[in-house]
Amino acid sequence: MLKDNLSLRRAVGRSRVHATRATGTVTCGRGSFNGFVRGAGLLSAVVILGTTFGLPLAAGASTPGPASQDGPGAPVITPVSETVAAGATASFHASGSGFAVYWSYSTNGGATWTSIPSATSTTYSFTASASQNGYKYEATFLGFSSNTTTNAATLTVTTTATSAPVITTEPMSQTVASGNPASFSAAASGSPTPTVEWSYSTNGGTTWTAIPSATSTTYSIPAASTSQNGYEYEAVFTNSVAPSGVATNSATLTVTTTAPLAEQEAVASYQALQENLYTPSVGLYLGLPSYTCGSYSCLWPFTNAMAATEYLYASPGGSSYAPDVAARLNGLVAYVDPREVSPNGAAQPRAFESAVAPPEGPGGSTYYDDNAWVALDLLDAYRLTGNSNDLALAQDTFNFVVTGWDTSQTDGCPGGVFWEDVAGSPRTTTANGGNADVGLELYQLTHDSADLSWAERMYQWENTCLESPSGLYYDHVNPGGSLNTVMWSYNQGTMVGAGALLYQITGNSSYLTAAQRTAGAAVSYFGTGTTLQNQGPAFNAIYFRDLFVLNQIQPNSAYSTEAQTYATFMWTQRDTSTGLFLQNGQTYGVNTTAPMVEIYSLLAGSTARP
Numbered sequence: 001m002l003k004d005n006l007s008l009r010r011a012v013g014r015s016r017v018h019a020t021r022a023t024g025t026v027t028c029g030r031g032s033f034n035g036f037v038r039g040a041g042l043l044s045a046v047v048i049l050g051t052t053f054g055l056p057l058a059a060g061a062s063t064p065g066p067a068s069q070d071g072p073g074a075p076v077i078t079p080v081s082e083t084v085a086a087g088a089t090a091s092f093h094a095s096g097s098g099f100a101v102y103w104s105y106s107t108n109g110g111a112t113w114t115s116i117p118s119a120t121s122t123t124y125s126f127t128a129s130a131s132q133n134g135y136k137y138e139a140t141f142l143g144f145s146s147n148t149t150t151n152a153a154t155l156t157v158t159t160t161a162t163s164a165p166v167i168t169t170e171p172m173s174q175t176v177a178s179g180n181p182a183s184f185s186a187a188a189s190g191s192p193t194p195t196v197e198w199s200y201s202t203n204g205g206t207t208w209t210a211i212p213s214a215t216s217t218t219y220s221i222p223a224a225s226t227s228q229n230g231y232e233y234e235a236v237f238t239n240s241v242a243p244s245g246v247a248t249n250s251a252t253l254t255v256t257t258t259a260p261l262a263e264q265e266a267v268a269s270y271q272a273l274q275e276n277l278y279t280p281s282v283g284l285y286l287g288l289p290s291y292t293c294g295s296y297s298c299l300w301p302f303t304n305a306m307a308a309t310e311y312l313y314a315s316p317g318g319s320s321y322a323p324d325v326a327a328r329l330n331g332l333v334a335y336v337d338p339r340e341v342s343p344n345g346a347a348q349p350r351a352f353e354s355a356v357a358p359p360e361g362p363g364g365s366t367y368y369d370d371n372a373w374v375a376l377d378l379l380d381a382y383r384l385t386g387n388s389n390d391l392a393l394a395q396d397t398f399n400f401v402v403t404g405w406d407t408s409q410t411d412g413c414p415g416g417v418f419w420e421d422v423a424g425s426p427r428t429t430t431a432n433g434g435n436a437d438v439g440l441e442l443y444q445l446t447h448d449s450a451d452l453s454w455a456e457r458m459y460q461w462e463n464t465c466l467e468s469p470s471g472l473y474y475d476h477v478n479p480g481g482s483l484n485t486v487m488w489s490y491n492q493g494t495m496v497g498a499g500a501l502l503y504q505i506t507g508n509s510s511y512l513t514a515a516q517r518t519a520g521a522a523v524s525y526f527g528t529g530t531t532l533q534n535q536g537p538a539f540n541a542i543y544f545r546d547l548f549v550l551n552q553i554q555p556n557s558a559y560s561t562e563a564q565t566y567a568t569f570m571w572t573q574r575d576t577s578t579g580l581f582l583q584n585g586q587t588y589g590v591n592t593t594a595p596m597v598e599i600y601s602l603l604a605g606s607t608a609r610p
Contacts, residue, residue: 079137079153083192083240084128085162091125094150098141106136110152113138133157158191164246165190165237168504169217169552171251174605176224176316177259183220183316185552185607186235186248189507194237194246201232205250208234221253224316229255249555263317265571266600270312272579273305273593283331284356288589293355294362299335300354301590303373304538306332308597310380311545315606322385329381329390332374334360342403343423351400351421366421368404371397372434372494379441380609391445398442401435402454412481413465417458419476426476426484429466432458433473433494434542437610440501452505459498463514471517472525489532490539492522493546497610500550515550522547523558528565536583540566541595548608560603567599 077095084090094101103119106112116124124137136152169187176182188194198214201207211219219233231253236245259267277285277297284296285305292298297305306328313321334356340348352374355364378394381387404418406427416427417435439455442448466474466483473491475484499515502508522543526532532540544566547559573582581592602608 078150079139081154081156083156083158085158085160086128086130088128088162089125090128090132090155090157091123092137092139092153093123094139094141095122096139096141096148096150098143098148100142101139102142103137103139106138106152107134109134110136128155128157130157130159160191162239162241163189163191163507164242165194165239166507167237167246167248168507170249170555171233171235172552172555172605172607173252173254174316175254175256175260176605177256177263178226179223180259180317181220181222181319182224182253182255182605183218183607184233184235184251185218186237187217187504188235188237188246188248189504190237190239190241192239192241194239194242196235196237197245198233198235201234201250202230205232224253224255226255226257228253259317260604262567262600262603263315263605265567266312266315266597266604267317268579269581269593269597269600270308272574273308273590273597276578276580277590277593280327282334282360283327284334284360285590289587293364296334296356296361297590298354298364299352299367299370300373300538301594302331302335303370303377304541304594304598305590306377307373307380307541308594308601310377310384311598311601311606314380314384315601315604317604318601318606325381325384328377332377335374337363337366340366340400340421342421346403348403348421349396349400351397367431368401368417368419368421369428369430369434371401372430372438375401375438376434376441376610379438379445382445383609394438395442395446395448395451398435398438398451398454401431401438404431405457411479413461413477415457415461416465416477424479426478427465428476429462429473429488429491430494432462432466433491433498436462436498437494437501440498440505441610443505444501455498456502459495459502462495470525471514471521473518487525488539489522489526489535489543492518493543494610496522497546497549500546500553501610503553512554516554516556519547519550519556519559523562526562528562532562532566533569534584536588536592537570537581537595537599538591541598544599545602545608546610548602549610552608563599564603567596567603570596570599 077093079092079094082090101120101122103116103124104113105116132155135155137155138150138152140147140149165188167186167188169185171184171186174182174184196215196217198211198219199208200211232250233253234250235248238245277288279286285302287293287295287297309321309324309328312318313325335352336350337353337357338350340351342348351366351371353364353366354370355361357363375394375397378390378397382390382394401417404421406414406416406418408414417431418425419428419431436455436458439451443452443455462473465477468474472487473495475486475488475491477483496515496519499511502511503515526535544563551559570581574580575582575587580587581596583592
């Protein structure tokens with residue numbers, strides 16, 4: 001080993017390493033070696049072929065050359081690149097034949113190298129700093145006839161704290177008919193970002209078998225068989241902090257010989273919707289019963305029909321509805337207004353108006369909460385089909401919404417997104433909570449920090465201005481600051497969904513706690529009787545899907561019990577001649593039937609999204 005009055009230095013170009021003393025120089029390049037010495041004040045000769053060690057080398061004397069070619073050969077172990085947090089210990093290890101080793105580092109990608117004093121062990125460990133991010137490290141083994149240098153390893157130093165995986169979405173049990181697809185989804189936070197592997201158990205969780213190539217957050221079974229009935233599935237997330245992994249709860253697959261009742265009800269409800277209210281030639285729905293938006297439905301009912309189609313397609317037996325999803329996307333274009341302007345006349349990004357645009361329809365006002373439902377449908381379509389146009393249009397819609405932020409400092413409780421794109425509009429829970437959901441889903445897909453920032457801003461404004469003492473949310477704030485304290489079920493849903501997404505994104509448990517508080521208060525307030533029934537399907541579909549989003553993170557049987565009780569009651573509220581659903585004895589067209597398709601699809605196992 002080189003120490004004391006021996007020093008190593010590497011010349012530019014990495015051509016030679018010099019061992020020096022006052023009385024002479026021994027030069028050892030990578031291709032040749034003429035001797036190596038160590039000792040306090042003495043340069044001891046390495047004597048080969050029977051010569052003894054430790055004899056002093058007189059000034060001016062030459063070092064005997066090697067009598068045989070016995071170089072170190074290729075290293076047995078070369079150092080491995082690693083990633084550590086600033087302040088943590090970095091450690092590189094190498095192994096090779098030879099009688100000495102020294103380490104070097106490079107700050108410029110390997111162009112030049114600097115030897116590290118006293119780094120003369122096969123393992124080099126040190127406390128990493130942020131300034132060392134990107135440094136490269138290598139070890140050189142000195143032999144009698146030649147030297148060998150390892151490949152370089154790169155050090156990556158992160159400035160964020162490391163943490164073990166925390167499960168943020170648990171997989172949900174599935175019931176499907178034989179031959180239908182099934183899927184399980186899970187998610188986890190952690191730093192570094194965890195990797196995932198799925199496993200299954202055939203004996204109730206006693207033993208588990210890893211599934212080859214099942215390394216995505218969603219594991220899909222194209223066609224479940226009755227032989228898989230009762231199988232359990234779990235996802236295991238690992239990172240450098242938890243190399244042994246953190247497992248989700250297990251989810252059970254139930255495979256039946258017939259479609260589950262909820263799936264049958266979803267299909268029957270969708271067929272009634274399409275047979276009675278859909279106009280295939282234009283891809284739009286009739287504006288029954290009042291025709292307030294012309295011959296075709298207003299935008300909000302259309303978005304509910306679009307959500308119903310997507311939820312049915314994503315249900316275990318719904319793969320045949322892919323063409324219907326495409327048809328809804330084509331129909332949505334009829335509501336686009338490319339020439340939006342704000343109340344003060346400023347140009348805005350394109351958006352969706354409340355009625356079919358001319359010439360097919362009369363056109364109408366533009367509502368910021370309507371555009372939230374549109375954007376959420378577009379994001380669902382993108383997740384289902386992967387069409388980037390849907391993602392881009394959702395982003396455009398959200399860009400329109402943020403222009404509706406109240407910048408007046410004289411309005412009561414300043415801030416918040418307006419309900420309608422007109423002067424003097426109230427600021428509602430759905431316009432803020434619904435669009436917070438949009439911004440958060442966009443961030444999950446694109447990691448655009450502006451979307452996250454706006455979503456957090458909407459969420460926090462609503463907590464400040466519209467949250468009641470019970471944890472439920474009032475409907476809206478008027479320009480003067482007075483509150484409309486009506487409690488609608490979909491208001492609660494949007495904020496439950498936003499809190500759940502914020503928890504998934506940030507790992508901050510306070511968001512999860514807030515979502516659970518609102519969900520618990522809502523289940524208690526609306527119950528399973530007339531209070532919930534009087535809300536109507538259009539409100540309750542949004543409410544239930546957000547409860548199911550929370551249920552994926554923190555399961556609570558109260559959510560599915562409330563939804564199932566409501567769905568069972570509503571099945572008795574159909575027009576027997578058409579199959580359309582009634583609200584207090586009368587149909588409201590798309591908005592009473594389409595949301596029930598969504599609710600039955602949720603109960604059948606369709607993955608919940610806000």
